[in-house]
Amino acid sequence: LVSREVKSEDTVINIGGVLVGGTNLVVMAGPCAVESREQLLESAKIVKEAGAQFLRGGAYKPRTSPYSFQGLEEKGLEMLAEAREVTGLKIVTEVVDIQSVSVVSAYADVLQIGARNMQNFQLLKAVGKSGMPVLLKRGMAATINEWLHAAEYILSEGNFNVMFCERGIRTFEDYTRNTLDLSAAAALKDLSHLPVIVDPSHGTGVWKLVKPMAKAAVAGGADGLMIEVHPNPAEALSDGSQSLTPVNFQALMNEVGSIAAAV
Numbered sequence: 444l445v446s447r448e449v450k451s452e453d454t455v456i457n458i459g460g461v462l463v464g465g466t467n468l469v470v471m472a473g474p475c476a477v478e479s480r481e482q483l484l485e486s487a488k489i490v491k492e493a494g495a496q497f498l499r500g501g502a503y504k505p506r507t508s509p510y511s512f513q514g515l516e517e518k519g520l521e522m523l524a525e526a527r528e529v530t531g532l533k534i535v536t537e538v539v540d541i542q543s544v545s546v547v548s549a550y551a552d553v554l555q556i557g558a559r560n561m562q563n564f565q566l567l568k569a570v571g572k573s574g575m576p577v578l579l580k581r582g583m584a585a586t587i588n589e590w591l592h593a594a595e596y597i598l599s600e601g602n603f604n605v606m607f608c609e610r611g612i613r614t615f616e617d618y619t620r621n622t623l624d625l626s627a628a629a630a631l632k633d634l635s636h637l638p639v640i641v642d643p644s645h646g647t648g649v650w651k652l653v654k655p656m657a658k659a660a661v662a663g664g665a666d667g668l669m670i671e672v673h674p675n676p677a678e679a680l681s682d683g684s685q686s687l688t689p690v691n692f693q694a695l696m697n698e699v700g701s702i703a704a705a706v
């Protein structure tokens with residue numbers, strides 16, 4: 444179902460009036476994690492003013508260490524819904540398990556499946572049944588073929604509102620956090636009719652590399668970007684080193700905009 448052989452024209456997903464796919468370029472931006480009401484509303488204002496359509500922010504955080512900040516859970520979801528109320532931005536936030544699909548669906552516009560859950564097949568079936576738009580991140584060791592099959596799990600439940608998100612893979616290189624695989628984004632555009640979003644924040648782990656990789660992604664035909672932005676990255680509870688300041692995010696939006704106009 445995900446293949447271009449089955450459907451040749453690009454799928455365009457309508458998320459509360461925002462179109463993803465086709466000739467549209469969308470930007471999903473915001474902090475790694477919802478940390479407080481003030482931090483989230485400030486972030487929402489920044490990304491809205493710079494021209495993003497979606498606010499991202501995790502309320503349930505899949506952290507490497509159990510001692511790291513785990514997220515505000517439903518309180519965080521309430522803050523995301525308030526930020527939508529104030530700004531009109533659509534909300535994309537991660538769902539980490541089957542039990543929380545319904546509560547996250549009650550607040551969010553898009554359910555994010557994180558890299559660590561790309562092959563959690565029961566969760567894929569559950570978000571498929573939910574009918575909600577899904578952002579399917581690439582597993583950090585997943586091949587393109589495995590990623591396509593993960594999407595197939597969602598579509599096979601009757602839910603065609605799926606976007607892929609390239610967020611980098613594990614390689615021998617350890618200067619960057621992951622190796623952003625822009626060739627996979629281009630391959631998916633060829634193999635599938637579904638929209639492809641690129642996340643250069645997790646893809647590099649280094650804020651200085653986010654803007655050049657965002658520009659490369661858009662020049663290469665990506666349908667959208669996911670960018671981590673924090674009002675004060677030095678104080679972020681997670682992923683501060685890859686988060687853009689408001690000024691740097693505005694610069695990214697300006698430069699990406701002129702590339703998008705030329706593609």
Ligand code: PEP
Pocket residue numbers: 475501505556557558559580610645
């Ligand atoms: C995130 O978007 O903050 C996140 C945890 O991403 P990933 O699943 O790609 O690591």
Ligand code: MN
Pocket residue numbers: 475476645671681682
């Ligand atoms: Mn993050």
